[in-house]
Amino acid sequence: MNQVPDVLNPACDSRTVLRHLTDRWAPLIVLALVPNALRFGELRARIGTITPKVLTETLRSMERDGLVVRTVTPSSPPRVDYELSELGRTLTTPVETLREWAESNVEAVLANRARYDCGHAATRGH
Amino acid sequence: MNQVPDVLNPACDSRTVLRHLTDRWAPLIVLALVPNALRFGELRARIGTITPKVLTETLRSMERDGLVVRTVTPSSPPRVDYELSELGRTLTTPVETLREWAESNVEAVLANRARYDCGHAATRGH
DNA sequence: GATATCAGATACCTCAACGTAACCAAGAAT
DNA sequence: ATTCTTGGTTACGTTGAGGTATCTGATATC
Numbered sequence: 001m002n003q004v005p006d007v008l009n010p011a012c013d014s015r016t017v018l019r020h021l022t023d024r025w026a027p028l029i030v031l032a033l034v035p036n037a038l039r040f041g042e043l044r045a046r047i048g049t050i051t052p053k054v055l056t057e058t059l060r061s062m063e064r065d066g067l068v069v070r071t072v073t074p075s076s077p078p079r080v081d082y083e084l085s086e087l088g089r090t091l092t093t094p095v096e097t098l099r100e101w102a103e104s105n106v107e108a109v110l111a112n113r114a115r116y117d118c119g120h121a122a123t124r125g126h
Numbered sequence: 127m128n129q130v131p132d133v134l135n136p137a138c139d140s141r142t143v144l145r146h147l148t149d150r151w152a153p154l155i156v157l158a159l160v161p162n163a164l165r166f167g168e169l170r171a172r173i174g175t176i177t178p179k180v181l182t183e184t185l186r187s188m189e190r191d192g193l194v195v196r197t198v199t200p201s202s203p204p205r206v207d208y209e210l211s212e213l214g215r216t217l218t219t220p221v222e223t224l225r226e227w228a229e230s231n232v233e234a235v236l237a238n239r240a241r242y243d244c245g246h247a248a249t250r251g252h
Numbered sequence: 253g254a255t256a257t258c259a260g261a262t263a264c265c266t267c268a269a270c271g272t273a274a275c276c277a278a279g280a281a282t
Numbered sequence: 283a284t285t286c287t288t289g290g291t292t293a294c295g296t297t298g299a300g301g302t303a304t305c306t307g308a309t310a311t312c
Contacts, residue, residue: 004229005228005229005230005232006229007153007154007157007225007228007229008154008157008158008172008173008174009174010173010174010175012232013232013236014228014229014232015154015228017228017231017232017235018153018224018225018228019150020235021148021224021227021228022147022148022149022150022153022224023148023299024145024148024299024300027133027144027148028133028134028141031133031134032134039258039259040258040259040260041257041258041259046134047134047136048134048135048136049136050300051300051301051302052259052260052261053260053261053262053300053301053302054299054300054301055260056259056260056261057299057300063242064238064239064242064243065235065238065239066234066235066237066238066239066241066242072259075258075308075309076257076258076307076308076309076310077256077257077258077259077307077308077309077310078257078258078259078260078307078308079258079259080258080259080260087231087234087235087238090227090231091227093223094220094223094224094226094227097219097220097223097224098144098147098148098220098223098224099133099144100220101147101216101217101220102131102133102140102141102143102144102147103130103131103132103133103140104131105143105213105216106131106138106139106140106143108192108213109143109146109191109192109213110139111192112190112191112192112213113190113191113192115192116189116190116192117190149269150269150270165288165289166288166289166290167287167288167289170289177270177271177272178289178290178291179270179271179272179290179291179292180269180270180271181290182289182290182291183269183270198289201278201279201288202277202278202279202280202287202288203277203278203279203280203286203287203288203289204277204278204287204288204289204290205288205289206288206289206290
């Protein structure tokens with residue numbers, strides 16, 4: 001048992017949790033579900049480029065971790081709703097914080113990349 | 127030009143920025159560099175399981191984005207220090223927030239997983 | 253009877269990320 | 283003269299995340 005979880009400790013489970021949080025689609029799914037629950041197809045449309053297979057996989061993984069609740073309404077065609085669990089809702093702040101950073105600093109990062117690529121292209125006479 | 131950056135818009139560059147922030151090792155590198163600058167070897171030891179190749183790659187990428195500053199002291203053996211840039215330091219709060227969530231909720235997530243695996247194992251008579 | 257809807261399942265393939273192992277230069281220590 | 287050190291580079295191999303394409307079941311609509 002780890003007394004104090006520490007992501008900088010390679011053996012600590014919190015590291016795998018952090019890694020899960022930073023899965024490619026997980027933050028976007030959280031963001032999409034913050035306002036309200038969404039059906040599978042709505043979620044897919046909201047995110048835009050995710051394939052059904054990967055969306056299913058990611059949602060299952062998040063359901064397993066207890067971040068997302070999956071509710072099936074057995075009708076035809078079937079209806080499946082996804083919503084953040086109580087635990088999942090506590091992710092709102094961390095993920096929103098990350099989102100805000102990304103959105104506020106896109107321009108700066110893009111500028112840095114351009115500057116870097118420019119400055120290093122000259123000396124790299126391959 | 128995007129007027130208002132939005133990570134939920136697949137075409138928006140902020141999405142690639144977010145994805146970069148959630149690279150496997152990037153958050154750990156940020157966390158390791160928050161207290162103070164570190165040499166290559168120190169950083170490697172601090173993170174524990176990263177290989178030199180991947181550490182180099184990730185640091186270059188972060189340097190390109192302007193998150194990290196690389197300082198070479200031409201001596202022998204060489205000395206190279208890495209530190210967060212001004213922009214990189216603004217990542218402290220977002221990343222620390224994520225870290226705290228992960229460390230505070232490891233146990234809950236682990237419990238959820240166990241519960242899920244238990245409940246679904248019975249019906250999965252492969 | 254044909255087609256559409258919804259939420260996937262399934263088989264297959266691709267590729268980029270990640271890892272392994274070996275090597276390097278330059279000086280300092282033994 | 284050989285070995286150690288630091289901060290990498292290079293070539294190569296592996297893996298797993300993600301993508302593509304096709305199919306299903308149950309009803310409802312045309």
